[in-house]
Amino acid sequence: MGKIISVSNQKGGVGKTTTAINLSAGLAEHGHKVLLIDTDAQGNSTSGLGINRENISLGLHDAIIDEFPLIEIIIDTGYENFHAIPSTRDLSGVDAELFQIERRERRLKEGLHILKQEYDYIIIDCPPSLTLLTVNALTAADSVLIPLQTEYYALEGLGQLLGAINLIRLGLNPDLAIEGIVLTMFDKRTRLSMQVVNEVQCFFRDREYVFDTIIPRNVRLSEAPSYGKPALYYDPSSIGAQAYRALSKEFLKKQAGMLSVC
Ligand code: ATP
Ligand code: MG
Secondary structure, three states: OOEEEEEOOOOOOOOHHHHHHHHHHHHHHOOOOEEEEEOOOOOHHHHOOOOOHHHOOOOHHHHHHHOOOHHHHOEEOOOOOEEEEOOOHHHHHHHHHHOOOOOOOOHHHHHHOOHHHOOOEEEEEOOOOOOHHHHHHHHHOOEEEEEEEOOOOOOOOHHHHHHHHHHHHHOOOOOOEEEEEEEEOEOOOOHHHHHHHHHHHHHHOOOOOEOOOOOEOOHHHHHHHHHOOOHHHHOOOOHHHHHHHHHHHHHHHHHHHHHHHO
16 A cells, blocks of 8 residues: 655745655655656646646546546656656636535545555645645645745744644544655755754754755756756756655655554
């Protein structure tokens, strides 16, 4: 049975998509079967994998609203062990449509039930909002991975996200765990970046797992999407790619540790 990880933070531009794509690529590189789901109408992880949305007729919208089988909208990314469910433009209206239907928070979870047996890891790239689509992702997920940008307002809005996670635990998904916090866009030249790392580590000490791997600010990571490739394949030796490889390794080590505890 695979594990579903939702990459969430309602704050925009903190590295959710970059983390979702490159963690997926890193896990696939380790031989794990991975499915990346783009729940963001912006479609950044879809285009970041080189998938042209204009050529897609059926997408996540059809699965969530019309219960079209998710398995039929899976796309092979061309990378070994790495599949994706793309976002389509009509996803932008899905929240309003969801309000009118039953089991509106559980649509994704129900659709993923069968796929959980097919994949080792299902990674969900969330939009920068706490809308019904994000609620669907958090309801379907086993855990949440929270990217935090190492900038002045890093912790701003985090209380709101943790509050939403607690609400989901109270009703829709009691077993939802926090996988951990990933610090992103770290700039070793600035004192501010270092201060934020310390602040985040203090804030979460003894409460949540903060990944030792810190993702540096690296131009290769921001270039890769325009070539439609994960940075791991675009420039495998770049410091950005190396950091995401290290994150994937740490992630897997953590999973192995969790298994032995169980
Ligand atoms: P949104 O909230 O809009 O979905 P996001 O949280 O998914 O954004 P990304 O799209 O991953 O964030 O990153 C925002 C921008 O910063 C993108 O242009 C991305 O290429 C760039 N970026 C992300 N991580 C890094 C990094 N470590 N170094 C340099 N650029 C980065
Ligand atoms: Mg994004």
